[in-house]
Amino acid sequence: MDNHITIFDTTLRDGEQSPGYSMNQQEKLRLALQLEKLGVDVIEAGFPIASDGDFETVREIGKVIKNSSVAALCRTRKIDLERAVASLEFAKKPRVHTFIATSDIHMKYKLQKSREEVLESAVQAVEYAKKHVDDVEFSAEDASRSDPEFLIDIFTAVIEAGATTINVPDTVGYAMPWEYGQLIKTLNEGIPNIDKATISVHCHNDLGVGVANSLMAIRNGARQVECTVNGIGERAGNASLEELVMALVTRKNIMDYTTSVNTKEIFPSSQLLAQITGKGVQPNKAVVGENAFAHEAGIHQHGVLKNPLTYEIMTPESVGLTCNKIVIGKHSGRFALCKKLEELGYHLNKEDLNQVYLKVTKVADEKKVVEEHDLISIMSMMNDMPARQPQSMASGG
Ligand SMILES: [Zn+2]
Numbered sequence: 238m239d240n241h242i243t244i245f246d247t248t249l250r251d252g253e254q255s256p257g258y259s260m261n262q263q264e265k266l267r268l269a270l271q272l273e274k275l276g277v278d279v280i281e282a283g284f285p286i287a288s289d290g291d292f293e294t295v296r297e298i299g300k301v302i303k304n305s306s307v308a309a310l311c312r313t314r315k316i317d318l319e320r321a322v323a324s325l326e327f328a329k330k331p332r333v334h335t336f337i338a339t340s341d342i343h344m345k346y347k348l349q350k351s352r353e354e355v356l357e358s359a360v361q362a363v364e365y366a367k368k369h370v371d372d373v374e375f376s377a378e379d380a381s382r383s384d385p386e387f388l389i390d391i392f393t394a395v396i397e398a399g400a401t402t403i404n405v406p407d408t409v410g411y412a413m414p415w416e417y418g419q420l421i422k423t424l425n426e427g428i429p430n431i432d433k434a435t436i437s438v439h440c441h442n443d444l445g446v447g448v449a450n451s452l453m454a455i456r457n458g459a460r461q462v463e464c465t466v467n468g469i470g471e472r473a474g475n476a477s478l479e480e481l482v483m484a485l486v487t488r489k490n491i492m493d494y495t496t497s498v499n500t501k502e503i504f505p506s507s508q509l510l511a512q513i514t515g516k517g518v519q520p521n522k523a524v525v526g527e528n529a530f531a532h533e534a535g536i537h538q539h540g541v542l543k544n545p546l547t548y549e550i551m552t553p554e555s556v557g558l559t560c561n562k563i564v565i566g567k568h569s570g571r572f573a574l575c576k577k578l579e580e581l582g583y584h585l586n587k588e589d590l591n592q593v594y595l596k597v598t599k600v601a602d603e604k605k606v607v608e609e610h611d612l613i614s615i616m617s618m619m620n621d622m623p624a625r626q627p628q629s630m631a632s633g634g
Pocket residue numbers: 251408439441470471475
């Protein structure tokens with residue numbers, strides 16, 4: 238089995254439809270170009286039937302994106318499909334992504350359709366899409382709460398109809414990793430024509446296991462993961478792209494998979510999204526949070542400055558951050574302070590350093606974090622200290 242994992246980014250669709258993350262066309266175009274630079278294989282650009290704006294945006298994205306596939310989402314209704322197909326008119330690599338719910342609860346209360354009717358709708362939708370594009374993805378919405386036997390039937394039928402990717406969403410973020418892994422295994426072994434399609438997963442993070450579920454799915458045969466930058470998305474969000482990719486990169490020793498993502502574009506992508514939406518990333522967010530590479534405890538700082546591998550499992554440079562951030566706080570030691578002062582151009586002897594250290598810990602008690610400008614003003618207030626040497630003013634970042 239091929240070990241390449243297709244990264245399907247849905248920041249512009251699932252991410253964008255969550256409260257507070259709506260973007261206008263220009264903003265979506267900027268982000269789409271950044272996603273292409275990031276190296277994602279598929280950009281889900283929108284849900285064209287939702288509005289004329291969404292339709293136009295998918296069309297415009299299709300015009301500018303050259304390397305990534307551009308996907309348009311649609312339900313299985315004819316009018317949805319027509320809009321999706323039309324929106325992809327200019328895309329170099331168009332993908333139609335059609336979906337219908339397959340769980341008993343959704344079929345009964347939302348669709349009011351029987352299993353047979355749902356299966357028939359799915360097959361007709363895929364057949365229609367296949368007449369217009371080669372690349373067709375079918376999603377069984379709420380798959381993790383669907384009867385696996387029915388999933389096998391419907392996936393077998395849509396592959397027969399031409400689907401090249403079958404998606405198994407944990408729409409409501411309900412599955413546990415081992416359970417979800419088992420479902421993927423059951424499908425991989427039970428669908429007779431699975432060799433003609435790629436298994437995809439789409440995990441929500443309601444219980445905080447979106448990435449863990451995606452990794453378990455990969456172990457059990459999934460080769461496409463749907464995810465978003467900064468993990469944004471409906472409710473608690475989707476599996477986070479940066480966490481998934483860096484897990485694969487960092488633990489390659491036990492997970493021998495590849496992706497096309499240029500990890501150095503991870504941080505710039507995260508920052509661009511935050512800047513466009515005005516929604517910052519939580520400071521302790523894995524990989525891209527502002528504290529993800531910050532070390533405040535003195536013993537950690539000492540270790541990291543001597544050798545980053547003491548407390549860092551991946552380097553900040555590998556995700557596009559230029560420098561790890563040493564925060565001077567009350568838990569910092571003299572060693573980190575000395576390094577920080579050197580960066581700022583101050584070279585102190587031990588005695589002076591002790592004096593400054595006492596002053597800094599006082600400020601840290603009041604302010605929690607001592608920033609560069611605090612250090613500079615502390616230094617300027619200290620008498621008999623050596624002057625700053627501007628030539629060595631390297632920025633700490
Ligand atoms: Zn979703």
